[in-house]
Amino acid sequence: MARQTRKDDWGFPRWRSYGGAREAVNVRLCDRHGCTSPGDRPAPKSPNSPERWFFCEVHAAEYNKNWNYFEGLTKEEAASREQAERGDTAFEQARHWQWTGPGDGSRTRGELDALRALELEDDADFEAVKRAYRKLAKLYHPDRNQSDKEAARQFHAVQAAYEVLRRAEEGKSWKGED
Numbered sequence: 001m002a003r004q005t006r007k008d009d010w011g012f013p014r015w016r017s018y019g020g021a022r023e024a025v026n027v028r029l030c031d032r033h034g035c036t037s038p039g040d041r042p043a044p045k046s047p048n049s050p051e052r053w054f055f056c057e058v059h060a061a062e063y064n065k066n067w068n069y070f071e072g073l074t075k076e077e078a079a080s081r082e083q084a085e086r087g088d089t090a091f092e093q094a095r096h097w098q099w100t101g102p103g104d105g106s107r108t109r110g111e112l113d114a115l116r117a118l119e120l121e122d123d124a125d126f127e128a129v130k131r132a133y134r135k136l137a138k139l140y141h142p143d144r145n146q147s148d149k150e151a152a153r154q155f156h157a158v159q160a161a162y163e164v165l166r167r168a169e170e171g172k173s174w175k176g177e178d
Contacts, residue, residue: 030056043067111168114161126169133162 030039031053039054043063055063070078107115112122118132136158138144145151 028054030054030059032056032059035059108168110164114164117157117161118165126165129162129165129169133158137162 028039029035030037032055035056037056037058039056041055041057041060042052043055043060045051045053053063070081073081107122115122115124115129118129118136120128120132124132137155140151140155140158142152142155145155
């Protein structure tokens with residue numbers, strides 16, 4: 001009987017099936033006794049040793065929880081090793097992980113602009129916002145400053161700033177943050 005040389009893909013390689021090989025794939029199991037999950041996360045057996053344990057995700061987290069890289073070193077040795085590993089690079093710590101402005105980072109850019117319009121610090125609470133709004137609204141109110149276009153513009157800016165901060169405060173209380 002003649003052997004069939006014809007393929008089922010009719011010359012289109014993309015029609016061939018994926019993973020057609022039938023060989024067994026070697027999977028390294030987790031080194032934790034009794035675990036049958038794949039051990040695909042290497043963990044050092046000791047400092048300064050190239051040998052590694054291979055754990056699953058759960059056991060790697062458990063292992064790393066108690067891992068102390070500087071174990072057995074004096075304070076001076078640990079500090080010198082840390083300094084040597086940091087090296088003289090210009091990339092000691094990425095700047096985008098640092099808070100660059102005042103405050104705790106809980107306010108948006110619009111809220112910070114609104115606080116500046118009300119002449120307040122970036123960490124002012126809502127009671128201070130109310131006091132500043134009342135003071136500036138009285139100062140720039142159109143009834144007090146008739147035919148003064150700059151005062152009218154300032155009055156509208158103060159109103160808009162207060163509205164932004166009031167909505168932010170309502171959102172905090174609605175979410176349960178205080």
